[in-house]
Amino acid sequence: MRPPFDPTLYLVTDTELCSPRPVADVVRAAVAGGVTAVQVRDKHASRRDLLALTRAVRDALADRPDVPVVVNDAVDVALLAGADGVHVGQDDLPAVEVRALLGPDRLLGLSVESADDLATALRLPPGTVDVVGLSPVWATPTKPEAGPGLGLEAVGELVRTAHAGGLLAVAIGGIDAGRAAAAAATGVDGVCVVSAVCAAADPHAAAATLRAAISPAAAR
Numbered sequence: 001m002r003p004p005f006d007p008t009l010y011l012v013t014d015t016e017l018c019s020p021r022p023v024a025d026v027v028r029a030a031v032a033g034g035v036t037a038v039q040v041r042d043k044h045a046s047r048r049d050l051l052a053l054t055r056a057v058r059d060a061l062a063d064r065p066d067v068p069v070v071v072n073d074a075v076d077v078a079l080l081a082g083a084d085g086v087h088v089g090q091d092d093l094p095a096v097e098v099r100a101l102l103g104p105d106r107l108l109g110l111s112v113e114s115a116d117d118l119a120t121a122l123r124l125p126p127g128t129v130d131v132v133g134l135s136p137v138w139a140t141p142t143k144p145e146a147g148p149g150l151g152l153e154a155v156g157e158l159v160r161t162a163h164a165g166g167l168l169a170v171a172i173g174g175i176d177a178g179r180a181a182a183a184a185a186t187g188v189d190g191v192c193v194v195s196a197v198c199a200a201a202d203p204h205a206a207a208a209t210l211r212a213a214i215s216p217a218a219a220r
């Protein structure tokens with residue numbers, strides 16, 4: 001059985017943007033502010049360092065078992081760290097093979113950059129993928145190679161198709177406090193942020209502001 005997964009406010013970490021603060025400290029503050037899921041992402045870390053980073057984040061959330069920790073790209077690290085799942089993109093290991101390594105009890109996220117990507121994801125064996133990351137909603141300096149944004153209308157269409165196929169959908173790319181409500185209004189199950197929290201002077205306050213923008217009634 002998969003762990004509970006509430007992606008309402010999904011933090012994807014960036015070690016450089018968190019610096020000089022330890023990533024685990026930023027994550028802990030952001031979760032206290034309303035982040036509901038965390039993805040450990042460090043494109044410059046060795047596998048060894050990514051493993052240590054993931055363990056540090058898990059330890060920092062030891063009292064928050066309700067907040068899943070997902071590893072970006074590295075299924076080996078996710079398994080070794082006992083993480084709740086892994087997120088892969090179109091150029092990473094194929095989702096079916098990652099699922100075979102992960103087993104049935106962990107979450108698998110897959111990036112979707114087009115209607116074709118989504119159609120391919122929906123043809124995978126049932127239970128392969130849990131959530132698609134619609135990417136990017138807006139162009140973003142955090143990942144310039146992600147290219148131009150899909151736009152809100154296209155994201156809304158992808159969300160409807162993902163839901164019809166039984167998948168959760170989250171939106172990522174260029175989402176900040178000013179855009180979070182519009183991104184959430186597409187019908188996504190959650191919004192993902194990197195710089196809006198990792199580069200914030202006060203990650204707790206940044207998360208609380210995002211959370212209030214996304215789900216005003218549920219805001220703490």
Ligand SMILES: Cc1ncc(COP(=O)(O)OP(=O)(O)O)c(N)n1
Pocket residue numbers: 012039041043072073087088089090091092109110111112132133134135143170172192
């Ligand atoms: C939730 C979520 N969606 C999309 C991405 C992007 O993944 P990918 O395309 O593999 O790019 P990198 O993050 O590996 O640079 C994501 N990480 N999370």
Ligand SMILES: Cc1ncsc1CCOP(=O)(O)O
Pocket residue numbers: 012135136140141142143146172173174175192193194195196
């Ligand atoms: C990892 C990733 N995948 C698509 S866009 C992106 C980065 C999003 O960063 P930000 O929230 O700072 O725009």
Ligand SMILES: [Mg+2]
Pocket residue numbers: 072073087088089092
């Ligand atoms: Mg990737």
